Amino acid sequence: MDAILVSQQLRALVASGAIRSLYPVRPAQIQPSSLDLRLGARIWQLQCSFLPGTAGVERRLGRLALDEQRLDVDKPTVLRHRGVYLAEVEEVLELPAGVHGRANPKSSTGRLDVFVRLLTEHGHSFDLVPAGYSGRLFLEITPQSFHVSVRRGDCLGQLRLAEGRPALGVEALRARQEAAPVCYWSDGRPAIVSDDPPGIQMSVDLHDGIDGIAGYLALRHRPPIDLSRRDLPRDRYWTSLPVDRSSDGQVLEPEQFYIFATRERLCIPPDLCAELVPYDATKGELRTHYAGFIDAGFGLDNTGRGARLVLEIRTHDVPFLLEHGQPLFRIELLRNAEVPDQLYGDDGSNYQMQGLKLAKQFR
Numbered sequence: 001m002d003a004i005l006v007s008q009q010l011r012a013l014v015a016s017g018a019i020r021s022l023y024p025v026r027p028a029q030i031q032p033s034s035l036d037l038r039l040g041a042r043i044w045q046l047q048c049s050f051l052p053g054t055a056g057v058e059r060r061l062g063r064l065a066l067d068e069q070r071l072d073v074d075k076p077t078v079l080r081h082r083g084v085y086l087a088e089v090e091e092v093l094e095l096p097a098g099v100h101g102r103a104n105p106k107s108s109t110g111r112l113d114v115f116v117r118l119l120t121e122h123g124h125s126f127d128l129v130p131a132g133y134s135g136r137l138f139l140e141i142t143p144q145s146f147h148v149s150v151r152r153g154d155c156l157g158q159l160r161l162a163e164g165r166p167a168l169g170v171e172a173l174r175a176r177q178e179a180a181p182v183c184y185w186s187d188g189r190p191a192i193v194s195d196d197p198p199g200i201q202m203s204v205d206l207h208d209g210i211d212g213i214a215g216y217l218a219l220r221h222r223p224p225i226d227l228s229r230r231d232l233p234r235d236r237y238w239t240s241l242p243v244d245r246s247s248d249g250q251v252l253e254p255e256q257f258y259i260f261a262t263r264e265r266l267c268i269p270p271d272l273c274a275e276l277v278p279y280d281a282t283k284g285e286l287r288t289h290y291a292g293f294i295d296a297g298f299g300l301d302n303t304g305r306g307a308r309l310v311l312e313i314r315t316h317d318v319p320f321l322l323e324h325g326q327p328l329f330r331i332e333l334l335r336n337a338e339v340p341d342q343l344y345g346d347d348g349s350n351y352q353m354q355g356l357k358l359a360k361q362f363r
Contacts, residue, residue: 092135
């Protein structure tokens with residue numbers, strides 16, 4: 001079956017040893033359609049990013065590692081702004097034949113402008129786990145705006161496992177939008193499905209802010225952000241960008257990090273999940289998101305209004321005018337193999353029914 005494996009199937013893989021670790025997988029790591037990945041015992045600072053290829057991770061580290069440290073459960077280790085690091089992942093895979101994977105940063109990781117990518121032991125691509133893969137996993141970590149403090153066991157990335165090609169085609173997606181819309185425009189009308197490639201285009205909201213705020217700009221040269229904190233003062237790390245309906249838009253400065261939200265709202269039903277499609281360079285010299293997985297249940301409540309997505313935007317090379325309603329990316333809808341036995345928000349998730357929201361570390 002072409003589908004995404006869901007929570008009860010992920011637990012079965014853990015029970016069978018297809019997903020294993022020295023420390024047992026925690027219940028909170030199991031999401032409706034993904035598994036949170038923990039940092040393991042070792043982390044290396046690197047000269048540069050790399051792909052292992054046929055040489056493998058250990059051989060590349062022999063040439064490129066500047067320093068090796070042990071991560072502790074209780075004592076934080078500071079990862080410096082703009083440093084490139086490689087961390088062992090606690091979880092090890094021995095996947096069944098036909099089961100492959102994709103990885104993404106977790107939502108909070110992306111909102112802190114921490115660039116995270118998954119590597120397999122001999123991988124030729126980031127964030128892809130080949131079908132039937134057996135071996136260790138590693139996370140490449142680059143804090144872009146802030147220093148961050150991490151511990152062994154912290155979850156910075158997540159893994160989604162699948163069989164076949166689970167994405168809905170144009171006709172199936174169009175039928176879903178007509179029968180029970182998954183994505184709404186800000187005025188409540190169902191969003192239009194794009195034909196080639198299939199998906200739903202989404203845009204930025206600069207006019208409908210929260211408390212008059214359209215977005216946030218990350219400040220530089222701040223103290224390290226401890227990922228275990230939940231009470232950091234917002235104004236110490238961010239500048240608020242006010243709503244201004246009279247202007248042409250917001251000029252984004254090169255190599256600065258911004259948080260905005262979409263005009264559109266999502267309601268992801270239990271039999272589907274979604275993924276933000278990787279950045280399209282024809283839309284401008286900017287990255288529009290880091291975290292890309294959207295679970296079944298996101299935006300579902302008794303109002304039917306849905307929840308907006310948060311955009312993590314970083315510009316490159318030249319200033320860029322971002323206008324209200326400007327299309328920036330699209331989402332794909334994916335079939336779940338079953339209805340998950342838990343939905344997004346059942347555990348009080350930090351970003352359920354969100355509007356414009358910073359990472360959970362900020363009060």
